[in-house]
Amino acid sequence: xxxxxxxxxxxxxxxxxxxxxxxxxxxxxxxxxxxxxxxxxxxxxxxxxxxxxxxxxxxxxxxxxxxxxxxxxxxxxxxxxxxxxxxxxxxxxxxxxxxxxxxxxxxxxxxxxxxxxxxxxxxxxxxxxxxxxxxxxxxxxxxxxxxxxxxxxxxxxxxxxxxxxxxxxxxxxxxxxxxxxxxxxxxxxxxxxxxxxxxxxxxxxxxxxxxxxxxxxxxxxxxxxxxxxxxxxxxxxxxxxxxxxxxxxxxxxxxxxxxxxxxxxxxxxxxxxxxxxxxxxxxxxxxxxxxxxxxxxxxxxxxxxxxxxxxxxxxxxxxxxxxxxxxxxxxxxxxxxxxxxxxxxxxxxxxxxxxxxxxxxxxxxxxxxxxxxxxxxxxxxxxxxxxxxxxxxxxxxxxxxxxxxxx
Numbered sequence: 001x002x003x004x005x006x007x008x009x010x011x012x013x014x015x016x017x018x019x020x021x022x023x024x025x026x027x028x029x030x031x032x033x034x035x036x037x038x039x040x041x042x043x044x045x046x047x048x049x050x051x052x053x054x055x056x057x058x059x060x061x062x063x064x065x066x067x068x069x070x071x072x073x074x075x076x077x078x079x080x081x082x083x084x085x086x087x088x089x090x091x092x093x094x095x096x097x098x099x100x101x102x103x104x105x106x107x108x109x110x111x112x113x114x115x116x117x118x119x120x121x122x123x124x125x126x127x128x129x130x131x132x133x134x135x136x137x138x139x140x141x142x143x144x145x146x147x148x149x150x151x152x153x154x155x156x157x158x159x160x161x162x163x164x165x166x167x168x169x170x171x172x173x174x175x176x177x178x179x180x181x182x183x184x185x186x187x188x189x190x191x192x193x194x195x196x197x198x199x200x201x202x203x204x205x206x207x208x209x210x211x212x213x214x215x216x217x218x219x220x221x222x223x224x225x226x227x228x229x230x231x232x233x234x235x236x237x238x239x240x241x242x243x244x245x246x247x248x249x250x251x252x253x254x255x256x257x258x259x260x261x262x263x264x265x266x267x268x269x270x271x272x273x274x275x276x277x278x279x280x281x282x283x284x285x286x287x288x289x290x291x292x293x294x295x296x297x298x299x300x301x302x303x304x305x306x307x308x309x310x311x312x313x314x315x316x317x318x319x320x321x322x323x324x325x326x327x328x329x330x331x332x333x334x335x336x337x338x339x340x341x342x343x344x345x346x347x348x349x350x351x352x353x354x355x356x357x358x359x360x361x362x363x364x365x366x367x368x369x370x371x372x373x374x375x376x377x378x379x380x381x382x383x384x385x386x387x388x389x390x391x392x393x394x395x396x397x398x399x400x401x402x403x404x405x406x407x
Contacts, residue, residue, distance in 0.1 A: 083122040089286055092124045102129035106136050110257075112173045123284040130261045131295035134303040137257035141250030144168040145235065148224070149246050152234030157245070160234055161224035164249065165217065179347020180216065181209035186344070188212070193338060197272045200344050216355060223358035224249070240312060247310040248319075252357035255323040256350045258303035261296045263331050263349065264288060268340030281343070315361055322360040326353045 087095075104119040106129035148164035155163075169177065182200045188208030190196030199206070205213075228234035228245035235246030269285035303323065307316040330349040334341045341349075 083120045101125050103132050105129045106132045110136050111171055123287045124290055127287040127290045128295060130291060131298045133257040133260050134254045134299050134306065137253040138250050138306045140171060141253035143171055145246035145249045148249060149235050152228055157225035157228035157234060158221060160228060161221040165221060176347040176350045179344035180351040181205055181213050182344040183348035184208040184212040216351060220355050220358060223362045226362040239309060242310045248358060248361050251307045251310055251319050252354045254306040255303045255319055255357055256353035258299050258323060259327040259349050259353055260346050261291060261299040262327060263341050263346060265291050265296045267331055267335055270338045270340045270342040318360045319357045322356040323353050326356045
């Protein structure tokens with residue numbers, strides 16, 4: 001039995017079985033390594049253990065989707081900081097650079113692929129590894145493009161788009177899509193920052209996540225189908241002149257993941273101290289300084305190179321412009337609502353930027369109706385103008401009431 005009914009925590013001799021799919025080959029998990037290094041201690045504090053029954057969250061018991069036992073917040077917290085021993089940041093910075101480990105940490109973080117046993121989710125290596133996210137995104141895109149082109153040779157473009165998306169979800173474990181759903185529920189249902197963070201911690205999907213996630217999948221599949229029209233295989237591959245859905249998938253996956261590095265570099269990383277994984281995220285937030293400007297520029301340069309290597313210059317510029325604008329808007333929105341960015345929000349941004357690239361590449365610009373666009377802008381602006389007027393009116397009323405009281 002993995003879960004102890006008496007202690008409400010994982011048995012130490014079985015903790016190594018709770019592992020990410022990356023460790024499907026049987027390597028000890030980071031939690032197991034941490035437990036061994038710290039003498040088998042699996043709970044951070046008595047206070048944390050005492051809240052185990054109050055903070056139960058429903059999740060799979062074995063980490064692979066099997067089992068229906070509730071995993072408490074204490075168990076989640078016992079998984080630690082993603083590595084065996086928490087190295088002080090100053091000591092970590094003094095260690096020799098290990099770019100190979102940074103790269104494989106990114107692989108472990110973004111995919112379900114098995115990784116070497118010496119690799120874990122160490123926040124320091126993960127922070128530095130964000131420089132390689134666009135490269136890893138391109139590799140994920142090649143996987144998805146292979147499925148799309150194979151399926152497009154047998155079925156209509158829409159079916160190929162759905163199968164390709166399914167293959168991507170299997171490879172990534174619905175990682176970014178989970179962040180998208182949590183963000184939709186939190187931002188849609190929460191009125192304050194505290195409410196938003198509390199909702200985003202809930203592993204269950206609400207109405208915003210359900211409907212928003214469905215709309216995202218439909219829009220992505222329809223855009224990919226549009227890009228795949230006019231070709232038997234759905235793609236034509238050529239350096240600087242590729243067309244079709246396959247090359248667009250590679251570029252979109254790369255450009256979307258390029259947003260993570262600049263957003264974390266430019267904005268504060270929001271940490272929810274009430275989250276069971278707060279210890280890990282606190283360390284991750286403290287490690288922001290490891291992501292220097294050169295690594296951010298490398299990430300942006302990698303995405304740019306991927307785009308111009310595959311697409312014709314006008315299409316590459318269109319995709320990069322969609323990614324740049326989307327990243328800027330996401331940063332401003334996250335700052336206004338949360339005071340920065342966080343993991344789920346970054347995942348949601350990656351999903352939306354991927355869709356934005358598909359939409360920008362599949363758009364029929366000559367058909368653009370400027371009158372319809374102007375009408376849309378007016379409709380969107382009206383609620384904002386009304387909100388500004390209401391806030392101004394309420395402030396005036398408060399001042400008038402205050403002046404009346406003073407008289």
